[in-house]
Each structure stands twice: as C-alpha cells, then as structure tokens.
Amino acid sequence: MTNVLLIIFIISLLYVSIANRIITYVRVLALQGVILFGVTFLQLKDIQTWNLVLILLETVVFKAVAVPMFLGYLIKRNKITRETEPYLPHFISLIIITMIVVITILLANSIQDTHLDKIFFIVSLSTLFTGLYFIASRKKIITHVMGYLMIENGVFVLSLAVGNEMPNLVNLGIMLDVFASVLILGIFLNKIGDVFKAVDVDQLSNLKDY
Amino acid sequence: MTGIYLISAFVIAGLIFANRNSLINNILIVIFGILQTAFTIYSCYHYKSTVLEYFTFDSLGLLLLMTLSVITIPALLHSYLYIKRHDETPSSRAIYFAALIFLIASITAAYLANHIAVIWIFTEMTTLSASMLIYHHRNKLALEGTWKYVFICAISITFVFIGILFLSLSLQHAGSNDLSFCKPDAL
Amino acid sequence: MINILIAILIASVIAILSVNVKAKGIVTLSGVILIALISSIVAVKALLGHSYGILLSGPALFGNVMVNIDPLSAWFILTINFTILTGAIYGFNYMRKYIEMKSELTLHCIAYLLAYFALLGICSVQNGFIFLLFWELMALSLFILVIFEHDKPETLRAGLNYLVQSHISIVFLMLGFIYVVYKTGSYSFEAISDFSSQQSTLAGTTLFLCFFIGFAIKAGFVPFHTWLPYAHPAAPSHISGIMSGVVIKIGIYGILRMLLLIKTDYTTIGFIILFISLITGIYGVMLATIQHDLKKLLAYHSVENIGIIGIGIGLGCIGLGATNKWMAILGFTGALLHTLNHSLFKSLLFFSAGNVLQATHTVNIERLGGIIKRMPQTSLLFLVAALAICGLPPLNGFISEFLIFGGLYNWLYSASLLSLIAIVFSLGGLVLIGGLALLCFTKAFSVVFLGNQRSTFNSEINETGFWQLIPMYMTVIFMMFIGLFPSIFINALQIPVNQFTHDVVFNLNLIKVGALDSLKTLNWLFLGFILLVLLILWLRKIQSRKKLIERGLTWGCGYSPSGVKLQYTANSFVRSYSKLAKPILDIEKKEVEVVEVFPSGKHYETHSYDKIERILIDKPIRYMSRFAELFLFLQNGQLQQYILYGIIFITSIICLPLIISKILSILHFLNNL
C-alpha cells in the first residue's frame, strides 16, 4: 500500500511538469499532502501516539488544507495570472523530470544499505530535484514558493524513512516545514505582492555585482 | 552560566522588543554587551567542558566565539550611532536591536553546540533574525534582499536537514544513533 | 605593576571619554607620562641586570602568560617610552589645530594610549597567543591613528593599505606560532626554543624565516616595505614620528627576540639578513633621494635605516655563527644603538616636517624654500637631525654606524672567500647608503629651508609655538648626549647584547679590542671638533670686528634678476643622479616639447614610482582582478540561477564518487588485461 501511494506521488510530479495553470500546482500540492498523510499513517506504527497525531495533523491540516488554501488566496489577492509561464516548454520539462526519476532510481540501486528503504529514497530525491528544477525554470515568484513546498514534501518523505527509529528528526522536519513556509509565505503575502505589482522574478534582480 | 546566558539574552531581546523607551533599551543593550563579554571570559576558563548536555567549549567554538564577541561591541556601538543618526521610529529601533541581540545569541549558541540538530535549530534562528535585520529599511531593495536571503537560506537549511537524515541513516548502519559531534569524555 | 598599568590605561580611557575636548590631550599626556614612568623604572632595573618576571595564570586555551622584561625588552621599552613621550607632547600641541574634530580626537587619544600599551605588551609578554593579541591591537590602533584625517581619500587608502599589509604580517607570525604549537603544544616562548633545539636546523631556519617575513613587513624591509611610504605621509606628523621611530622598530625587536629563542644555523640566517638589509638600505635611500614629498622622503629613509639596523643584526648573527665574539658584539651593539638613534632623529625629522606642514600647508619641497628665515628653530632642529641621519659626526648616528663598520672590519680576520666578497659588498653598500643619504638630505634641507621662498602662501609663515618645540629640543639634547658620551650607552647595552653572545659582561674600560675602544678617543675628538669650530668662529669675530661687513645681492655672474625662479630646484639638484639611477628606478617625466618660435609657458613634471611595488604588488593585483572579472556574470541577481548553482553542486557531489568508482573499475579492468 505504501509503495502504491509513493508511486502516485511520483506520478503527481510528472503531472505537475506539464500543468498549464497555476491552480493545478496548488491542487497537486494538496494531493501530495493527502498522500503523505496516508504514507505516514501506514509507515509510522511504532512511535508514541501523541507524536503520531502531531505528524498526522501536520500533513493533513497544514500540507493538505491550509497551505493550498492560502496559496489560492494569494493568487486571487495578488491577481496573479493563471498561466505558469515556464522558461522551457512543457515537453522538455517532462523529459527532464523523467530523467531525474530514472537517475535517482539508478543512484538508489547503487547504494548498498539495508536500513534504507529504496522506494522512499527514490521518491524523496526525485521530489527534491523536481522542486529545485521548478524553481530554476519558472518565472513567477509564487511558483518558486511552490517548488520550495515540493522540496519540503520530498524531505518529509525521506524523514519518514527514519521516522520509526528517530521520531525527533521527523519533529524537526515538521518544525522546518512550518517555520520556513510561514516565513516565506508571510513575506510573500505581506510585502512582495504589495510592492511589486507584476510578480515576476525579473523585477527582483537589482541586487547584483555588475 | 550557559543557560543563564541564553535565557537572559532571549529575555533581553524580548524586553527590547516589547519596550519602546529608548533609555531602557540602551541600558538593556549595554547589559547584553557586558553579558556577552562575561560569557566569553567564562567560557575561556571552562575550556573543554560540557554544559547543558548539548554545549561544549571546544577550541573551534571558543575561537569563533571570541571573534564574535570582539566584533559584537563595535557592532552594538555602531548600530547605536547608526540608528541615532537615521532618526528611526521607536518600534523599528526596538525590532532592530531585538533582532540583533537575538542573532548574536543564536550565533553564540550555534558555535558552542555539540549536537548537529541543536546547531541546525540555532542556525535557523539566525536566519530568522538576520532576515529581520536585512528588512530594516523596508524599501524595495531591502525587500528583494530579504526575499533572496530567506529563500536561499530556506533551501539550504532544507539541504542541511537532508544531510542530517542521511547521517542518521548511515549511523543506523553503524549501529548508533548519537548525533553529537564528540563525546564529552573524548575531549 | 601590570595591574597598575592596566588601571592607568582604563582610567585614562574613561577620562578621555568623559572630559571635554580641551582636556582630552592633557589626560592622554598624563596617562602616557604615568605609564612611561612606571615602565621606565622597571626597564632601567632590567637593563642593569635585574630582569622583571611574573607568571600570570591563564586559561587552558593559551596557557600561562609569562611577562618578562629582560634587558633586550628593557632597551626597546626605554626607546619606545622616550619617543612616545615626546610624540605625545608634540601631538598635544600639534592637534590643537584640529580642536573642532571632537569625536576624531577622542578616538585618536584612546588609540594613542592603546598603541602605546600594545607596544609595551609586545615587548614584555612571552606567550605567542597574547603576543599576537597585542600585535593586532597595535595594528588596529595605529590604523585609527593614521586615518585621523579620514575625509581625505588618499589618507584612507594609505590607512587601508597599512591595515592589509599588517595583517599579512600577522598571518606569517601566526603561521610561525601555530607551527610551534602544533609541534610542542604550548604557546609560551620557551616552546620555540625547545622546538628549535629538538628539530633539525632546517626546521629552525624555516621557522625563523617565517617569523622574519612577518616582522620584516612591520619593519619595512624591501620588498615588504610598500605600505610605509604611504602610511607615513598620510598620518599626522607626530604619528609619522612614532610610527617611524618605534613602530617599525617593533619588527626589529621581533627579529631579535626570535634570534634569541631559535637555536639554529646562525651563519645562514646572518647571510640572509645581511643580503636583504643591504638591498633594503640601498633601495630605500635610492628612492628617498628622488622624492618631492618631504614626508615620503623621510618614510623611504626609514626603509634605509632599517637596512642599516639589519646589516648590524646580520653581522651579529654571522659573528655568532662563526664564534667571532667581537664581531657579534659590535654587530648587535651597533644595531641596537642605531635602533635608538633612528627613533630619535627620525621622530625629530617628522616633527620638523610637521611644523613646516602646519606653517605652509604643504610638504611638496618644490614649493617651499627660505623657511629658515621665518622658522629658524625648526630649521636648525631639522639640520641637526639631518646630520645625524647621514651618520655624520659628532652626532649619534655616527656612533652606531661606526660600530657597524667596526663589526664589518672585525669580520675581515676570520673570513672565508665568500664572506670576504660579502664584506666588500657590504662595505661598498654601507658607504653608498651614507653617500646617498648625504645627497638626499643636502637636497631636502637646502631646498626646503634655504634660499628664497619658491611660492607664496595664503598665511604668514611663523615659527611654531614654544611648547611644540620643547619635545624636539628634548630629542636633540638626547641625540647630542649619545653623540658626545657614547660610552654610557655602550655600557648600558652590554647586558642586552650579552643575551646573544652569552659572554661574560665586558667592561668597556678594560677592552682594547676594535671599535669599542675607539669610542673613548672619539669622545675627545668630538669635543675637540666642537672647540675647534668655536675657536675659528671666535677668530672670525675678532677679525670682522674692524672690517666692513656688507650685505648685497647673490652673485649672479653679471645677471641678477630676483633669484626666485632661477633657483636650483630639488629636481635639478638630483637630476644627474636620477639620470644614472633611471634604469633601476621608475621615474616618469611629463614634459612638453618646445616647437613654436615664441614658446608659451611650459610645464615640466617628474614623478617617481616604486618599481618593486609595481612588480610585486600592482601587477599581480591587476592580473588577479582581471581574472576575477571573468566570473562577474555569476553574481547576476537572478534567484533561479543561484538555486541552479546549488543544483549543480549537489548533483556533482552525488555523482562524483560514482564516476570516480567507475573510472577506478575501468582502470582495474585495464590493468587486468
């Protein structure tokens, strides 16, 4: 069951790469939150109950509901256009993300570690790199935030791999999630939307060396 | 002493943030300067000892701490003059100094921490306070700088977390789950 | 004693911060006097053989701190005390002109005290860690002192240049200390001694060279001298005086201290020091001669004099290596005495230059002239110092150079062919230095102070106030005292020099060897010379009483317009020299060729530049910045690209071990074929 959920997770990544509208990204993020909730529920059986509850709350309330709603609110409030506006065509994005997944599989195959659950490793790494690729290849700042959230999800998957032995690390990861998301989204909500009317990264390139 | 230092530093930061009276704020800043210096001297005399389980006065930490403390005094003085000259509002001044003291205290704690997760936490705290300082002027450039700083730092801190995860994985492989840098008795 | 000194320091700093601007100087001055008094008492005792030593317990980080004032430290402390004291008195009056720069003055006063304290600390602590702390304190406080007039961009640039180069010096010192700590685990100076006696000679020599470079940057040995000609002119005159007088001497102290500690092959070290010092001396004075900026000229002369001191040290080392006792004694005595002498006459020269600067607001010697009629006291003080720096009898400079010559001639007896060649070149070099110094100071003195005034100034040129002249007179009296009664100082130097030679204390009255014996005769000769001059002056007075004494125009060979424009300038004075030296130095000429039948006014300029600086500093920096410009595109302000760099980095980090393992397996496969 866990494996099935994780494969759906990877498919969501591929879907995101060819999505045309920003609202799709938000939905995919919500979906990933739900998947993570499922994985957590199935994976973390050995830890204390209150800890598990905290993690589950985080995935459902924070990742699957609050953040997507907040993103939708932001898009409306700042009147962000619906197109995703990538630098590269969707077709190439798809190829690149497929390549990322293939390479991570190859990479995971070459690791000999009995403690490491391969599928977690593959999913988390490919999510991570997809997120990074997202940030590097999209024009809008809000998509950068989404790329970052995707990276967080990848990290969360990885932390689940060690969650049973070290629940503290998962807590740390949650702290990171909440903290960074609040900080980044807070700045975005409060200032960037107000100060820069058309929210394009090209406007945010005045600080440079030449 | 370490606990006292951390608590009082954060309390001072909080008080400065809550308080708007410039005289009391200045007194608090001076108190913090003295506190920082005293703590540095204290740590010099407790070379290679461990406190509060997670903090160790090792050579590297001490060296960096001394550098920090040497820079702290002029930094506070310069901030005082700078703020005075730029005719700030009481609230922005309070935020500035609270963030500065918060930053210095978190850096100190990060230097002395002997556990990778503790370092990680304090590093995140430095990101938070430094971004407040960067955003001090509240203009377009400051916003851009803050955005870039926060964003890149967030990604980097995520990667640090991934590193910690990998480390813990390989530690399990080696049959251990202790994430501290070195045992107190190995110092 | 240490507690009292620190208490005085802190009390003075607090007092400076709290009193009003007029009293700051008095507080500083009294602080300096108190510290000088206390440290002098201790130092004099140490110089007489009762070393002051105290072991302060320190934290485990750097171990216990030995504060030890041995005779060598004592000699330097006394030198520092005198120059700092005169500098403080002079500066107290000099800075009155800047009374409206309140905060700068506060900082200046505090930095002066701190620099003084750091200098004393460097001379007395025997712990590498604390030594470096004091060294840093000195570098920083001097930086603040130098950039007093920080609104001038060139001052700030000179200050930064100084700051950067002092930190390069600190890096080398740190390397040395860390090397020792790494090997022995202790910061104390004894560890250096232990280290060098345990390790091979090569290790000892390397360690010494590391320290030598660090100290040489401070002292201003060529090619590490490039900060000196910028920092000295930029600083206020009393700071130039103490910088040239004592701060660069701290480098000499460091070299001597390391010589005491490191037991190694003294002959090799001696030859290296001798070689570098000769180049330093000759190059310094060669460049000094063509300068048009009075303070820059003096700065290059500091380089030259460091060379002379270095020659003395080099001779001493070679003497130690060859177990030629008298050569070592003469070399070290000459070097130590010249250290004192140079700090005296160089500070005096800078003070005089400061007087001229305040009166005329320029130090460009081509614009000055005829100042002796307006400022007779300053001019005569400058003249005396100029005579001393040229090493002319009967002043103090001659004594120390005489001792160094004595060391050189003493070397002759025990020398191999190689050292004989070295002797000839040292002799030739030393004499050439003397000759060029003569050329340079006749130029400087005569162009600045003699003849007619070359340009008009806005304000009336007046003699400097009495109180500003007092420290200068103190210095002159001290200089003459050394010149006329050198035996006192040679005797005082017995114990410090003895630290190097490990000889029984020699009694000047009993030795019949070499140049030391000659000093007694020289005493009488100098007195005789002064008497002779007075006698002839008296004779002339008697003669001229009955005769007609007229005043007239200068003889202009039948053509006598007002002589201002026809006067010989500094540039023309050294023209034949600069033509000869042109291949070695870097002299840039700007002239306009006369083509018209009726030429209009033409302008002619020459500039000199330090060729070593151009080759060693400017060129590499240019190449480096050109190389760095290639990477400018990286910092382009695009957030995504910054993230991209991260991706590339992480990918390569992950992939590298894999690729390497694949390559290794291919190699393995190839090997097994």
Place this chain on the structure above:
Amino acid sequence: MLSIILILFSSIFFAGFILRTKSIASGRKGPGIMQPVKDVIRLFKKGTIYSETTSIIFRIGPVIYFSSVLMACMVIPFGPYKGIVSFDGDFVFFAYILALGKFFSIISAMDTGSSFEGMGASREALFSMFAEPAFFILIGSFALLTGNTSFFDIFSTLHLGSSITYTLGGLAAFVLVMIAMIENSRMPVDDPKTHLELTMIHEVMVLDNSGFDLGLILTAGYLKFAMYGAIIADFFIGGLSVSFALPLFLFIQLLFAVTVGLIESFMARFRMNHNPQFILALSSVSFLIFLGVLLVLEKFL
C-alpha cells in the same frame, strides 16, 4: 704630532708647486711659490660681503668645512709616528668628518639661492658620494692585508715586499691621487680655471664667499691636498726610520704636486656627465686591489 706639522708645512707650498708646474709647462715663469699663501693671508685681512638671501648656514658653513678638514688631518700618521690620535677605525672617522664638511659646504652653497652654486653643489654631492666606496674598499683591502684597522697600524705594518705588493701600492696610489682630485675638484674631473660657471664644481660653489670665509675655504683646499699627499706617502714610508722617511715624505708630496700640475696642464677635462662613470671606475680599481690582496693572502684556493 709630527705628521700634522708636516702636513701643515707641505700644505703651505703645495698650491705654489702646482702653480709653478703649470707655469713652466705652459712656458711662463709664473708667480712665486708662496703666492697662494700670500693670497690667503690677504683674504684673511679683508672684509666680507654676504648675500641678502643667505642665512646663518652660509656663515657657519666655511668654518665647519675648514674645521672638518683640520680634524681629518689629525688622524693621518707620518710613517713610524702616530697622528695626533690613532684608533681602530679612524679612517671611518676620517671619511665621515670630511663628509660633514662637505655637507656644510653644499648647504651653504645652496643657501645663496643661486642656480650656479646649486649646480656645483649638486655635482659635488654626487661625485663625492661615488668616490667614497672606492676609498673604503681600498682601505679595507689594506686592513685585510695587514690585519689592522687604523691608519697608523696599517701603514706601519705594511711591507711592500714582492712585485705584486708594489703593484698594489701603485694602484692604491693611483686611486688615492684620483680621489684627491675629486675631493679637491681638480682635473680631470673639474677644471678650476675654466671661468665658466656652468662647468665648474667646487669653484662655483664658493662664488659668493669672500674675505675670511673664502680664505678658510682655500686653506682647507690646500690642507686637503697635503693630507692626501701624506696618505699616499705613508704607503711607501711605513717601515722606514725617520731619517729616510722625512725626505721621502717631502719628495712624494712634491711629486704629487707636480703630477697634479702636469695633469692639469696636459689633460682635457672630462665631459661632466662622464664623471660618474670615471668615479665608479675607481671603485672597480679598488676592487681589483682587493682581489690582489686576496691573491697575496692566498685566499683563493
């Protein structure tokens, strides 16, 4: 004591001999031997005129110049007899006290503010600077040869035995003659009789001096000649007894004066910008002497 009396004695006649030689060489009868001394005595009786530009430096300059030369004479020995003083390294004192005199003569020339005198001063400073290494290396070589470092000890232990030592002595004499010429600004470095201010060195420096001061400067010049003559003579009379040494000394002084006169009569003056090369060549000759000394001491292996 004997040496300074002899130097003073020979200085009285020295200039006269030079003048007489030159007169004879050019086919004239010339003034009497005592004429230069008479000139000086006349100057001593005269009044003085000072330029309005000058300061106190101009007044004390000649006095210090004269005193320095007189002091320098004191360390010169006469063969087996010491000078008034003799100590290790006295030639350093000798050179530096002369340099002191030169310093003052240069700055007093610059004090007048005249461009001609500045020109002379500049040249004097440069040329004497280049001459000093030659002198020091020369004396250093003989110090090495004899193992002593004072004029008296060097000369009294100097034994010219083999042919190579005679060569060295001859070369040394040549270098010293040339140094003397430079110090006194005579031919071939400088021609005091050109009457062209642009080409003179020493003479042009003292254009403004008159009366007593000029007398001092001229006397100092004569003393310098006799002093260098005495040094040259000392090379050859070191080991001899007085009865031989005294006539030989006077003969060498005479020979020196005649040589100077002959050089001035028959040689052309160098071009001014060739002078530094010539003077540096003297240093090379001194270096040769040094190598010769190494040969004598068998330091070459």
